Amino acid sequence: MNWPIVARMLGLLGLLVGASMAFSLPWAFPALGQVETFEARGFWGLVFAMLCSLAVSGALYAWGHQSKSSILRKEAFATVGMGWILAGILGALPFLFSGSERAPGVKMTPIDAFFESVSGFTTTGASLLTELEDPEVIPRCVMFWRCFTHWLGGMGIIVLFVAILGQLGAGGKAMLKREVPGPITESVRPRVQESAIVMWTIYVVFSGIETVLLMSCGVSLYEALCHTFGTMATGGFSTHNSSVGFYNGGPVEFIIIIFMLLAGVNFSLYYLVFRRHHKDSWTKRLKHLTSDAELRAYLLIILVVTCLLTISLMVNGYYANLFVALRHSLFATVSIITTTGFGTEDFSNWSEFAKGLLFVLMFVGGCAGSTAGGIKVIRWVLLGKIFILEIEKAYRPNVVRPLRLGGIVVEERIRHDVVVYFCMVLVIFLGSWFLLITIEPDDLWETHGDHGIAEKLLDCGSAVAATLNNVGPGFGVIGPTENFANFSQQGKCLLTMLMLLGRLELFAILVLLTPRFWRQQ
Amino acid sequence: MNWPIVARMLGLLGLLVGASMAFSLPWAFPALGQVETFEARGFWGLVFAMLCSLAVSGALYAWGHQSKSSILRKEAFATVGMGWILAGILGALPFLFSGSERAPGVKMTPIDAFFESVSGFTTTGASLLTELEDPEVIPRCVMFWRCFTHWLGGMGIIVLFVAILGQLGAGGKAMLKREVPGPITESVRPRVQESAIVMWTIYVVFSGIETVLLMSCGVSLYEALCHTFGTMATGGFSTHNSSVGFYNGGPVEFIIIIFMLLAGVNFSLYYLVFRRHHKDSWTKRLKHLTSDAELRAYLLIILVVTCLLTISLMVNGYYANLFVALRHSLFATVSIITTTGFGTEDFSNWSEFAKGLLFVLMFVGGCAGSTAGGIKVIRWVLLGKIFILEIEKAYRPNVVRPLRLGGIVVEERIRHDVVVYFCMVLVIFLGSWFLLITIEPDDLWETHGDHGIAEKLLDCGSAVAATLNNVGPGFGVIGPTENFANFSQQGKCLLTMLMLLGRLELFAILVLLTPRFWRQQ
Ligand SMILES: [K+]
Numbered sequence A, B: 001m002n003w004p005i006v007a008r009m010l011g012l013l014g015l016l017v018g019a020s021m022a023f024s025l026p027w028a029f030p031a032l033g034q035v036e037t038f039e040a041r042g043f044w045g046l047v048f049a050m051l052c053s054l055a056v057s058g059a060l061y062a063w064g065h066q067s068k069s070s071i072l073r074k075e076a077f078a079t080v081g082m083g084w085i086l087a088g089i090l091g092a093l094p095f096l097f098s099g100s101e102r103a104p105g106v107k108m109t110p111i112d113a114f115f116e117s118v119s120g121f122t123t124t125g126a127s128l129l130t131e132l133e134d135p136e137v138i139p140r141c142v143m144f145w146r147c148f149t150h151w152l153g154g155m156g157i158i159v160l161f162v163a164i165l166g167q168l169g170a171g172g173k174a175m176l177k178r179e180v181p182g183p184i185t186e187s188v189r190p191r192v193q194e195s196a197i198v199m200w201t202i203y204v205v206f207s208g209i210e211t212v213l214l215m216s217c218g219v220s221l222y223e224a225l226c227h228t229f230g231t232m233a234t235g236g237f238s239t240h241n242s243s244v245g246f247y248n249g250g251p252v253e254f255i256i257i258i259f260m261l262l263a264g265v266n267f268s269l270y271y272l273v274f275r276r277h278h279k280d281s282w283t284k285r286l287k288h289l290t291s292d293a294e295l296r297a298y299l300l301i302i303l304v305v306t307c308l309l310t311i312s313l314m315v316n317g318y319y320a321n322l323f324v325a326l327r328h329s330l331f332a333t334v335s336i337i338t339t340t341g342f343g344t345e346d347f348s349n350w351s352e353f354a355k356g357l358l359f360v361l362m363f364v365g366g367c368a369g370s371t372a373g374g375i376k377v378i379r380w381v382l383l384g385k386i387f388i389l390e391i392e393k394a395y396r397p398n399v400v401r402p403l404r405l406g407g408i409v410v411e412e413r414i415r416h417d418v419v420v421y422f423c424m425v426l427v428i429f430l431g432s433w434f435l436l437i438t439i440e441p442d443d444l445w446e447t448h449g450d451h452g453i454a455e456k457l458l459d460c461g462s463a464v465a466a467t468l469n470n471v472g473p474g475f476g477v478i479g480p481t482e483n484f485a486n487f488s489q490q491g492k493c494l495l496t497m498l499m500l501l502g503r504l505e506l507f508a509i510l511v512l513l514t515p516r517f518w519r520q521q
């Protein structure tokens, strides 16, 4: 391992994270919010966190800045994996230094703050905070930082880093590939920096539009920004205890549904449609959307699941009005498939069928190249096709059929990678579930009486699924209106690791756990 | 599809199953048991079932007997898949014709009988019968038939068929490969018939030894045979409501542990050790055992899990005596990893950790080429190695390392097949779980009160795992002392299909569900 170069890259990344804390500072000022002693403490806590971040990052950069060699694939892996952990640590400092409280009177521990920060950067949106609306529990500016971490992590801190710093050779491409989700990461543009700039530009423009639209519905700038960060990054942190349910339906809910949907689509498609110097007609441009196999599957799944959920909710009599049932079904479906995790209704109370469906949806996830988590629609499409081919291969071993997606032959290597990825996700899911059950004490659930233990098993399963797929809320004690505060410290550590594994699609974190990675020259 | 040849093969298979019912008849005779009206009805029911089976099979054979062409791979698949379904149907007739009762006063429906018969042939051992010891509920001779189906299915009806009928060309090899579990099915002997004969001979000899040993402990011939069938086939049907717990520990339990262990080992290894005309010394012969990577992993897992279970049971205070805890832990571990499913204690009452461990063990299963179900130890060993190689490949894509097992390079194709197999099993497991929750009414669990629904979800999950892995008993309402009688008719149909999927390692059944299989010429 070429340590100096890794240190230089981590230092630069840390500087980026530290500097971005500056955007949260204005929200503590009297002109933009009310002055309070507690809020002032938040301001100084944030300033101190920023200085700390810059100092640590500066030191790392200073150590490595003389290294002139270019970054290789192995260093790229180390930078991505450790860079995200570093971002999580630095992002936790504002919570700690401002004295934010998990619940009134309960200070956040370092593990709590790290959990909340990683949950932000990975766009999981799993929260430990129980009182979001009490200004004496968490300062306004720290709350803004919490939502801002979503936005940084959504399109990717490494992508931003590459967009700003420029081409970093083969290693830069490898880093980008680790952070942009999906099995096939073909660059939209030949140059790495250019595609990073394009993706961030689209992201900023969409975010701007959503903020303006939300403000036009009477939402304050502060809340509009926070919810935009949660939507476009498919994060799910809200400033309200009742999440988007606070707005009681209407246009705000509708805008958020639309932008969640948009955030779950491959950003490369937007580039193909909106690029300048374009000679094609709009019909031909939109053909990029209609001909995309993944996008079609994504929209089809949303349509089917929404209908099934609506029927289930109506049949079981949860809502008397068809329109209300449809609205809540659509919101829940889009919120879960894009792994945003915003809530309007507590779907923990819905029928078993509805919950089972949403649980499966957590593993589906959005499209590759979007800000969404989960396994990604394209992998499911490919897996289905692979299964059909494998079944045929069993009785016709000599007939070799290529795997096609939208008319294009998919490489043998990608075919293997997709199956390995599924296998790893499912094994990690089942293994972590068992581990969480084992390390988590029964106390919390024993109050439910005899069958509390059964609830524990299910709640642990949904916590693992919700963090590994970067969804955020699950069912039961971690449902959309409750949260992760109840888990033990060791449980929170495990869940934090799962969020990182999910966001970086396993490998960048798994290599860090392999002794061979550290031993080899 | 060459239908006449498939009909001929199915006819022969049916004749084999029908003829084998004759072995159950003697147990209805006065000299061997007591004369009773109910028992006499069992005798005539069995005779009638036998005649029916022979008639149907004879008709099938008569239709196809003129076909002289040799069986091809596709026909082999159809024969295996449909042959097992046919065996299940024919095997269900004795239950129906004898008027056997699921519980006192409750007649078995055709679906019940099919469930019990498939559970027997697939060596799952999941039962619907609640009163095994009441001679007025199920006749003695039908009870013997129930256990005998285990023995036929354990080493495989197709293997027996090939052993008797001889070489069937390429198709015969393909059929054998579908029935003998494991990713690598290298023939022990060059000729297919010879290896089939060898495997059945070893199976018969081991069964004989176990029967004699059990009888030497004072068990009657009838019970000794029934429990031998359950052990050597890793089936798990018992003649007692309390399963092996009836014998209250002691030598019987010990003998059953040893023979379950032996039944879970690859039978090819026994051939290598015991073959005649052997010039090697015994040291060299035993080296086949000690050098086998799968066998070592299998024994290591049993050792580790037994220790963990013992510690968990002692710490949680389930048993005061270390020896008793160790005995029950060893029995449960061996019973579950070999997917036998015999019980001495109701492990449904054990701690969450212990249950979780046993649940994971269900998916491990025995060795390839044994009579055990589950995913098989060798696939887990290979999967672990594949994961390590894939993680390394992520950051060193140009370094191609071969996958080695016991020093031998494993083909790329098998590597892919193992991952696909895991993926399919896990997807089928999760999909069937969701389906079972959906189609199963809540009534049964609602009596448990508020948290009954959580219990339902878990019980359904354990039912799916127990049938798909051919284990038999699960936890909760289907624990070792309760059974599957409570499930709805549609739920039983799903579970029956899972047993067949598990026993034939998916493909022979999956192809039957593929329209392309039937369409193609
Ligand atoms: K989320």
Ligand SMILES: [K+]
Pocket (backbone or CB within 6 Å): B123, B124, B125, B234, B235, B236, B339, B340, B341, B470, B471, B472
């Ligand atoms: K079994």
